[in-house]
Amino acid sequence: MSQPWQVELVGIGSVVPSLLRTLREDLAGILVRPVWISTSHIDPMPFFDPRRGQYAAHSILERLLQPPPKENVQRIGITELDLFLPVFTHVFGAAQLGGPVGLASLYRLRPEFEGSLPDLDRTHERLLKEVLHELGHTLALIHCRIPWCAMGASRLPGHVDLKDSAFCNPCADRIGVPINGLQLFDENP
Ligand SMILES: [Zn+2]
Numbered sequence: 001m002s003q004p005w006q007v008e009l010v011g012i013g014s015v016v017p018s019l020l021r022t023l024r025e026d027l028a029g030i031l032v033r034p035v036w037i038s039t040s041h042i043d044p045m046p047f048f049d050p051r052r053g054q055y056a057a058h059s060i061l062e063r064l065l066q067p068p069p070k071e072n073v074q075r076i077g078i079t080e081l082d083l084f085l086p087v088f089t090h091v092f093g094a095a096q097l098g099g100p101v102g103l104a105s106l107y108r109l110r111p112e113f114e115g116s117l118p119d120l121d122r123t124h125e126r127l128l129k130e131v132l133h134e135l136g137h138t139l140a141l142i143h144c145r146i147p148w149c150a151m152g153a154s155r156l157p158g159h160v161d162l163k164d165s166a167f168c169n170p171c172a173d174r175i176g177v178p179i180n181g182l183q184l185f186d187e188n189p
Pocket residue numbers: 133137143153
């Protein structure tokens with residue numbers, strides 16, 4: 001339970017600063033360990049694929065490895081851009097399984113993408129769940145079958161809404177996160 005990992009958030013392209021700040025606070029509350037927003041910033045233009053009109057998630061992940069994160073730092077990129085992986089039409093995010101870098105995109109998580117009215121609370125919530133999911137992959141968690149767990153697979157934004165902003169007990173235990181964001185302590189009988 002004493003794995004010393006921490007989380008660094010890096011903006012890719014322009015990201016609304018208040019979104020990053022709220023994300024940082026929410027993550028720190030759930031993970032109960034240091035989470036900070038990096039001052040460095042990545043220019044996404046080299047990763048734009050003009051044929052697809054999207055940005056290459058796998059190439060951005062490689063870029064996130066430079067300079068290499070310090071040991072025990074999980075570096076998660078946050079972007080407003082539409083991401084793809086070669087075998088998928090789009091992805092909400094991507095991560096190195098058991099590696100130090102992950103990536104999450106707001107592009108398709110915003111309710112307005114599906115023609116709904118903008119809903120900032122829902123956008124924040126979906127981004128938080130997506131970041132927890134990709135962070136879990138960087139810590140070697142694979143997809144989980146417990147329906148509400150953040151490690152459940154999501155292909156549609158509606159799937160993201162069905163999950164909680166939390167890891168189920170076995171997932172939380174594997175990565176050393178307090179269950180449901182609560183510090184548990186022994187109660188003497
Ligand atoms: Zn996944």
